[in-house]
Amino acid sequence: RDRQRKLISKIDAALRRLDEGEYGWCEETGEPIGVARLEARPIATLSLDAQERHERRERVHRDD
Numbered sequence: 001r002d003r004q005r006k007l008i009s010k011i012d013a014a015l016r017r018l019d020e021g022e023y024g025w026c027e028e029t030g031e032p033i034g035v036a037r038l039e040a041r042p043i044a045t046l047s048l049d050a051q052e053r054h055e056r057r058e059r060v061h062r063d064d
Helices: 002-019 035-040 048-063
Strands: none
Touching: none
C-alpha cells in the first residue's frame, strides 16, 4: 500500500506540473526531459543525465 500511495502522490505531482506548464522540464537543469524518458516514466522530474548524476551521488554517499 505504501508503494501505491507514493506512486499516486507522484502522479498527482505530475498532473500539477502539467497544469502549471512545468511538465516535461527537468527540475535540476531546467532543460527538457526527453520524450522517450517521459513515455517510459511519465512521472519523471529529472532528465536522464540529471537522474544518472543523482544516482551516482546517492551511491557515493551510501558507500561513506
